[in-house]
Amino acid sequence: MTDEEPEHQAGETGSGVQEPQAPRDPEEAKKRSEEPLDRIRYLQAELENTRKRAEREVDQAARLATETLVARLLPVLDDLDAAVRVAKGRAGKGLALVRENVLKAVREFGLEEIPAAGTSFDPFVHECLQFVNDEALPDGHVKEVIRKGYRIHMKVLRPAQVVVVKKEPTTQEPTTQEGERNG
Numbered sequence: 001m002t003d004e005e006p007e008h009q010a011g012e013t014g015s016g017v018q019e020p021q022a023p024r025d026p027e028e029a030k031k032r033s034e035e036p037l038d039r040i041r042y043l044q045a046e047l048e049n050t051r052k053r054a055e056r057e058v059d060q061a062a063r064l065a066t067e068t069l070v071a072r073l074l075p076v077l078d079d080l081d082a083a084v085r086v087a088k089g090r091a092g093k094g095l096a097l098v099r100e101n102v103l104k105a106v107r108e109f110g111l112e113e114i115p116a117a118g119t120s121f122d123p124f125v126h127e128c129l130q131f132v133n134d135e136a137l138p139d140g141h142v143k144e145v146i147r148k149g150y151r152i153h154m155k156v157l158r159p160a161q162v163v164v165v166k167k168e169p170t171t172q173e174p175t176t177q178e179g180e181r182n183g
Contacts, residue, residue, distance in 0.1 A: 063153065066109050071157050073106055074150060081148070114149035116142045116160040125149060127159040131166035139167045 080099035087095050103111075114125045121128060121140050126149065134143050142162045149160025 067152055067155065067157065070106050070109055070111050070150075070152055073102070074158055077102060077106075078147065110152045111150055111157075112152070114151055114156070114160045116145045116149065116162050118142060121162070121164045125151070125156055125159055126164075127161045128164045129161050130163045132163055133168045134165045137165045139165055141165050 080095060080102060083095045084092060084099055116126060119142055121142055129146055132143055137143055143165050144163040145160055147161040150157045
């Protein structure tokens, strides 16, 4: 060897960095070899969770945008309903067709009308505006719909505004025998 060439000591590379020595314990060697694999598995699971979370957030954003748009169209449906009720002749038929087309379009996004007339009052989907006494319908049933209610994907966008039957208690005059006992 010449004086200009550096001598290499055992365990060193030409760059002067010492190489890690292999562990002498087989268990330690196995543990060291599995650490990078465990880290890779963890990162893969983390990536999959992030992907699923992003998909859920995109779905929620799309659902919210759809609900917002459909909710903004509900007054248009109300106006078309009112126009169809009062329009006569060809104009009435034309308005009915327009209303059906708009309703068909929003139904494709999941909009459905909340059943109300003749059903039992349900405070989760109906809003009671008035109580009336009606002998023809049972107590607690919807007599009339003031404004239609709608839901989308089982979420109430707008409750149906309704008139509900509430039987008034009938007062009976006491009979002669009851009057004598009470008196």
